[in-house]
Amino acid sequence: MKRTMKIVLGSALSLALATALVGCGTSSGTTKSAKKTVKSTFAYSKSGEITKGEAATGDSVTISIAATSDLHGRIYPWSYATDSEDKSGVGFSQTDTVVKEIKAQYPDTLLVDIGDSMQDNSSELFIDLDTHPMVQALNLLKYDVWVPGNHEFNFGLDFLERNLNNFDGRVVCANIKYADSGKDYVLPYQIYVVNGVRVAIVGATAPHVKQWEASSPEHFQNLDFTNPIDSLKETVKSIEGQYDLLVAAVHISREGEYEEEGKTGAFQIAEAVPELDAIIAGHEHATYCTKVADTWVLEPGRYGSHVALTKFNMKKDENGKWQLVDVSAENIATKGKETSQEVMDAFKSTHEEARKVANEVVGKVSADFVTGVDYITGEKHVTTMPRTQLEDTALMDLINEVQTFYTGAQISTAATFNNDQNLEAGDFKRKDVAFIYKYDNTLMGTNITGENLLKYMEWTVGYYQTAKEGDVTIAFNPDFRAYNYDMLSGINYEIDISKPVGSRIVNATLNGEPIDANKTYKLAVNNYRFGTLMANGWATLKDVYYSSANDASPAIRDLIVKYTNEQLKGVLTPKCDHNWKIVGLPSTFNDPDTIAKIKSGEISIPRSSDGRTPNVQAVQKQ
Ligand SMILES: [Zn+2]
Numbered sequence: 001m002k003r004t005m006k007i008v009l010g011s012a013l014s015l016a017l018a019t020a021l022v023g024c025g026t027s028s029g030t031t032k033s034a035k036k037t038v039k040s041t042f043a044y045s046k047s048g049e050i051t052k053g054e055a056a057t058g059d060s061v062t063i064s065i066a067a068t069s070d071l072h073g074r075i076y077p078w079s080y081a082t083d084s085e086d087k088s089g090v091g092f093s094q095t096d097t098v099v100k101e102i103k104a105q106y107p108d109t110l111l112v113d114i115g116d117s118m119q120d121n122s123s124e125l126f127i128d129l130d131t132h133p134m135v136q137a138l139n140l141l142k143y144d145v146w147v148p149g150n151h152e153f154n155f156g157l158d159f160l161e162r163n164l165n166n167f168d169g170r171v172v173c174a175n176i177k178y179a180d181s182g183k184d185y186v187l188p189y190q191i192y193v194v195n196g197v198r199v200a201i202v203g204a205t206a207p208h209v210k211q212w213e214a215s216s217p218e219h220f221q222n223l224d225f226t227n228p229i230d231s232l233k234e235t236v237k238s239i240e241g242q243y244d245l246l247v248a249a250v251h252i253s254r255e256g257e258y259e260e261e262g263k264t265g266a267f268q269i270a271e272a273v274p275e276l277d278a279i280i281a282g283h284e285h286a287t288y289c290t291k292v293a294d295t296w297v298l299e300p301g302r303y304g305s306h307v308a309l310t311k312f313n314m315k316k317d318e319n320g321k322w323q324l325v326d327v328s329a330e331n332i333a334t335k336g337k338e339t340s341q342e343v344m345d346a347f348k349s350t351h352e353e354a355r356k357v358a359n360e361v362v363g364k365v366s367a368d369f370v371t372g373v374d375y376i377t378g379e380k381h382v383t384t385m386p387r388t389q390l391e392d393t394a395l396m397d398l399i400n401e402v403q404t405f406y407t408g409a410q411i412s413t414a415a416t417f418n419n420d421q422n423l424e425a426g427d428f429k430r431k432d433v434a435f436i437y438k439y440d441n442t443l444m445g446t447n448i449t450g451e452n453l454l455k456y457m458e459w460t461v462g463y464y465q466t467a468k469e470g471d472v473t474i475a476f477n478p479d480f481r482a483y484n485y486d487m488l489s490g491i492n493y494e495i496d497i498s499k500p501v502g503s504r505i506v507n508a509t510l511n512g513e514p515i516d517a518n519k520t521y522k523l524a525v526n527n528y529r530f531g532t533l534m535a536n537g538w539a540t541l542k543d544v545y546y547s548s549a550n551d552a553s554p555a556i557r558d559l560i561v562k563y564t565n566e567q568l569k570g571v572l573t574p575k576c577d578h579n580w581k582i583v584g585l586p587s588t589f590n591d592p593d594t595i596a597k598i599k600s601g602e603i604s605i606p607r608s609s610d611g612r613t614p615n616v617q618a619v620q621k622q
Contacts (some may be wrong), residue, residue: 042161045188046170050144053108055196059316060325063197064106066309068095069114069282070149070302073121075137075347077339080122081557082434083358089301089335092125093139093347096340098307098332099141106311108194111169113138114282115205115251116293118163119552120440122354127155127334131166135352139210140346144188146171147203149251149283150212153219154552166391172203172249175231179224188235191243197314197322200243202235202276204317205251206283207264212550226250229272230263236275244322245312248276253284254297270295276309278327291331296329306331362561363428363570369395376473376598382419384598384605385615388476389416389463389485390582394574395423395436400489403524403556404564407445409545410510411453411490413460414526415483419614423572430561437557441526445546451498451517452538454505457493459536460486462501469586471618472594478608486529491515498584523543525554588621597622 074091085389090589103109117134118127126133138146146167152160164171164186174188189202207225222307232248248269256265266281279297287301289308300306309332313325370393373377376384388395400412417438448456463476463485474497476482493508508515515521525533529550533539548554553562588594597603598619607618 049191051193051197061195064109066279067112070116073123074303075169076351079355083431093339093343094337095336097302097337111143112145114147116151119151135163144169147249150206150548174235175204175226175228177224179222199517202248205482246281251282269291358431361427362430363564365423366573368572386419392577392578396487408525409522409524413486413488415486433557440555442554444530445549446539447520447543448523450515457505461495464497467497472591473619475618478613492579494583496584519526534558591621594622
């Protein structure tokens with residue numbers, strides 16, 4: 001991945017990075033650490049209790065813990081894939097504002113980050129720096145604890161260990177062990193004495209790193225990821241009597257992953273380790289705050305959308321020992337918060353560097369991928385009907401080609417996210433990929449039966465309204481979002497829109513053979529659509545045979561750039577196989593006189609009241 005990025009990036013960064021290539025015991029040069037496979041000799045050296053704040057003088061005190069998770073390379077509220085501002089509430093620049101508000105009330109708040117920090121949103125541009133900008137941010141904002149997420153292992157141990165060392169706080173995770181010695185990789189726990197209260201933080205991470213990094217075994221050489229429940233239990237037992245408050249910070253989803261039985265998710269941890277006074281989780285990119293077995297379990301979402309705040313009211317008993325009276329927990333949204341000037345100032349050059357790369361030319365588009373983006377006017381901006389949803393185009397074929405390549409699927413499916421989307425002849429800048437793939441969906445390969453494949457196809461073509469005689473245009477269902485209308489490659493099919501929803505797919509064949517209801521096919525989908533398949537019972541997690549989610553560059557739009565670079569040698573040439581078409585059109589479809597009136601503006605095509613769906617009612621022959 002590292003080498004790939006360098007080719008994609010060209011020379012713009014090399015100068016900036018060269019000045020920062022320091023330390024880590026390697027010589028200079030652009031390929032320096034990429035191939036190192038020697039066994040890690042890393043030994044995490046920090047240890048010992050840490051005191052925060054003056055001991056409380058009264059007999060009651062509130063201890064507060066603020067946590068972020070899954071920032072995934074977000075410091076500025078900016079998406080470098082699209083090179084545009086992200087207003088959804090993202091980045092340390094916004095979490096910092098919330099944390100500062102919390103600290104105004106509770107100055108000795110413990111600040112915890114639960115990992116997946118140094119990957120995504122152009123993080124990979126900075127992996128050669130002595131300290132990654134995300135860790136620089138953790139240091140600037142004085143984070144006390146950092147729990148490594150699975151994505152921290154994406155770029156190799158050299159990179160990871162340099163950053164674990166350079167983090168000013170403590171790295172806590174109980175379930176990463178050296179395979180040979182069984183010793184802990186980092187600290188299994190850390191004790192803080194906050195206002196006189198002894199607070200123990202125990203950590204754990206998703207135990208499937210080896211599985212996700214299987215293609216790069218040097219990324220976990222001599223490491224074992226043990227069962228988080230076993231490791232947490234063992235750790236908690238080892239510090240019995242040493243704490244007044246016990247909190248777990250875990251980069252683990254609610255129900256864990258893969259296990260049918262013996263689950264090790266955050267909810268199961270709550271059940272299995274009753275000593276815990278709260279569990280703050282990450283990894284799932286979910287925002288929740290709930291009680292399990294009488295313990296608060298919460299997760300602050302992804303990218304810095306929320307800060308998880310837990311508050312513990314403590315009271316001294318007659319023996320002078322602190323006792324927990326009650327716990328409160330909440331996720332505080334960062335959306336709409338001012339950005340922290342401190343953060344914006346400190347990372348200005350990082351931001352500018354990433355923007356520069358976003359605007360670099362990474363390829364060439366030899367000819368327009370969609371000609372006549374508007375089906376009727378032929379204009380680039382759609383005012384009547386988008387061509388991409390009425391006929392197969394080179395654009396959708398490209399997305400499906402990329403998905404097919406990386407999943408090895410027989411069939412691939414993709415939607416448009418923007419009516420005007422196109423690749424126009426000329427330079428292809430890195431950020432241009434966002435115009436053809438707006439969202440950061442990841443890629444999945446799933447098995448699906450022919451029966452369920454056809455059911456799913458019938459569902460997705462429900463986007464079209466049923467056509468009838470007199471219609472000049474094809475209308476879309478305003479209650480069915482355009483991003484739910486998928487176009488498939490790998491199979492040939494026709495959509496008979498004269499038929500009602502549920503009986504429109506005709507002549508569906510794969511390699512000339514009709515789709516067999518009882519056969520199983522391999523389908524490439526994005527993670528969002530896989531959710532649809534699951535929700536409708538058309539596929540289950542067991543059917544998944546491929547997922548890009550835990551790769552260093554997991555987004556489909558990253559894969560499009562990678563494919564352009566590695567497979568197409570930088571040259572994007574439109575080609576379309578016309579494997580699907582709409583049939584059952586009325587004789588009045590495209591009536592020239594009426595079309596002329598639409599073109600002249602005499603007739604306008606009705607849009608949905610929210611403006612999102614063009615063409616919600618078929619224009620009648622005039
Ligand atoms: Zn994550």
